[in-house]
Amino acid sequence: MTKVLITADRVITKPADPAIEDGAVLVDGEAILAVGSAAELDAVADASVTRLRCPGATVMPGLIDGHVHLAFDASEDPVRAVAQASRDELAGAMRARAERMLATGVTTVRDLGDRDALTVELRTAIASGAAVGPRILAATTPLTSRGGHCGFLGGEVATDDEVRSQIARNVAAGADLIKVMASGGALTPTGPRMWERQFPPDRLKLIVDEAARYGLGVAAHAHGTDVIADCVAAGVRTVEHCSWRTVDGISHDPRTSRAIAEKGIFVCRCISGDWKSFLGRLGEERAKAMTETVLRMRDDGVRFLAGTDAGVPGARFDDYVGTLEFFAGVGFSPREVLEMATVNPAEALGSRSTGALGPGMSADLIVTDGNPLTDLGALRKIRHVFAAGRRSAAS
Known part of the structure; x- marks a missing residue:
């Protein structure tokens, strides 16, 4: 060059x-x-x-997207799209999605769950120049409970030994970090509810400690207020979603929020460009509660990194800026928003050469x-x- x-x-x-x-x-x-x-x-x-x-x-x-799923297709049923595609079909689709993201200015992505470690192959192809796309940090297979959130990706674990084995497999496959589904999620309605624990606190701590043995941090999918507290106590590197859900609605815990800030844990709120429609579906009261928790976390000193959750329903691969516009719309300054898109995610992802x-x-x-x-x-x-x-x- x-x-x-x-x-x-x-x-x-x-x-x-x-x-x-x-x-x-x-x-x-x-x-x-x-x-x-x-x-x-x-x-x-x-x-x-x-x-x-x-x-x-x-x-x-360059912009950094801290939460994507290149294996998903952003349709109403991304699970089916992943499960039914052949390996070659899925790999080709992931290449196209990566190239689309790069064209919108996203030069680094953190992929938080794929199939067959295809993100590692794509990461290698992009690094060598054989494919066009952003720099990729890959979590490969997320750890989840039996029948739990995104279990279809193959990371179901039920014992300490199974945790150790799955982490070892991810490391062998080339994972840059470990992803754990600490709570249930919307893509898996047959599993635990979004606010419910998928792992007891001691197993979450095991996951963090085992990942650390390989020099890797942990990104934790966590919606529930109690689950978020478990993740903070366990020492995860980032909390994904962090929506403070309970069986009764949304309940922000200021003590846990301040602990997130004090421990230097980053929050990826996973707001897609479709956020206006999402808030509309929540209803006025719950939408207001959700946006208020974001502002309370900022007041508590929590640092955010931008992440679109690209690949899940409504989260396109070409609308990164829509995520940033949500934060601007609730009162963050342009400088704060740009920090979420550059220096904050670089630090959260452990990259000293980007951001x-x-x-x-x-x-x-x-x-x-x-x-x-x-x-x-x-x-x-x-x-x-x-x-x-x-x-x-x-x-």
Whole structure:
């Protein structure tokens, strides 16, 4: 790959830092060589360096989706689509979904449950250049209880030995992290209800400890208020959904919420671009309670990472910005929202080379029309996408 000097009206290195006006980023292969003013970098870059001039635009870190399921098809029945597809059919569909996500500016995804470890194969193909898509962190097969949420993916465990064996299989398959279905979920109506435990607290702790033996963190699917508390006590790395459900409705626990913040656990609220329809289906009272819990968590100091849950019904692979617009709509500033999309998920996912722009960082970046620091709609106007230095077509 050749060197590329990208110049634009502004460069956002991190959302919390001042933007560099009339800025530039010098890309050298897969990495960023320099970031600074356009005048300075243009002067030091020799004539052989490709110039990509982007007037009226912003250069910023590539977006990170902290919760996707590339094996699902976002239809009303994604379970059937996964179960009935052949291995080759599913692998081909996952490639197409990954390419679609990259075109919208998503340069890293964390896949939290697939079939046959196909995300690992796709991760390898993308890294080698044989396929086009974002960087993938793969959980492979989620751990769940007998008859539990997403048991159709093959991760049902009922004993401590089965927990150890499944984690070992995931590690052998190439997992980057471990996913546990700590509570029930909507995709599996025959299993435990969304607020109910799938594992006792001591088994959750075993899952966290066993994952740690391999140097891996745990992402916990947890809707129930009591289940969220179990996950925090066990020491998971991220809590997915975190919707504070009880048999009677929604009940935010401020003590647990503050513990999440104090322990440095991140929350992926898993809001899809279809959030307006979702809130409408909840009804006014429950919708208000849901949005209020998000604001209470922010007040408690909880750090969020953006995740679409792409692949489940209504969660498309090409509407990442819709997720961000939910948080903006309930009162988060554009800088806070951009942090959820870049630096927060990079930290939560344990990546030191993504989520920001600087010398030595991975060349994962996007060029957007306008200024997303004042208008998140700018993120729907992607001009260019670079993933590990490779330039891809924008949507």
